[in-house]
Amino acid sequence: MVFDLDGVIIDTEEVWEEVRRGYVAERGRRFLPDSQGRMMGMSTPEWSTHLSADLGVPRTPREVAADVLDRMAARYREDLPLIPGSVEAVRRIAGHFPVALASSSARILIDQVLETAGLTDTFRVTLSTEEVPRGKPAPDVYLAAVERLGLTPEVCAAVEDSSNGLRSAAAAGLAVIAVPHGVYPPAEDALALASLVIDGLDELTVEAVGKLR
Known part of the structure; x- marks a missing residue:
């Protein structure tokens, strides 16, 4: 994941x-x-x-x-604006699947967020789009994350909210889980790429992920 x-x-x-x-x-x-x-x-x-x-x-x-x-x-x-249930969701999924992070944020911000949230050791791989040739919607960061996990896109899923993020994950060949942002919802064509659309991270369960592929 x-x-x-x-x-x-x-x-x-x-x-x-x-x-x-x-x-x-x-x-x-x-x-x-x-x-x-x-x-x-x-x-x-x-x-x-x-x-x-x-x-x-x-x-x-x-x-x-x-x-x-x-x-x-x-x-x-x-003030770190954690989304309610996000830390719990990451830890819940990490208890059953290897997890990576693929973010457009700069490395300095990624590391700070994970340290503050207590998630530094939860992710096996963390990547910034600074560290790959192209940012989202290109698939580069997702392809690199999957490769570093030692897996293939066909057995992986991504959790995304934005149009460019959804397009990036889909272009990389991952199953896509969309959590649309209430203020900045994704475009309809990008949302259509999702295999699963959830209203919040409390719906991101091990069972839901297991049914994707």
Whole structure:
């Protein structure tokens, strides 16, 4: 089983939007109508390039990434927005299946979240899209996670919330479990890729996972 992080274990999409919108506005620029949706699932180099090149923030992508990640880390230190039942769900599934994490967050944020949540030793593999050639919706991070688990996509499932995440997992050949975010729901075509749609992580049971394949 491979878990996404943002929107599945921690409810941070609103935090990401607030931080990035504020950062862009401080530099006299404005989000495009589709900026937030486009950046969901993007790797750090990809979204920082969007802010720099597409929105015109007068900083290099590397500088933009450093600025925004510093702000996000500070927010996480103040209050980690764990999704109710997420830690329990991860531990429940990890008791029966090997689990990995495939996230678009930067490595520094992944490590901080898992340490604060007490999940560092639960995952056998953790990967950031920074560490693979392409971010979501490309399948790279899921393919790498499955390979490091020593498994094949055909026997694995992914838990995702965003359009790009669902597309990424499906493109990698995993069975897809969708937990749609209430504020940022996935596109209908992406949601259609899911083998199972659940309303919350309390529905992510060993029995439900076992029936997927």
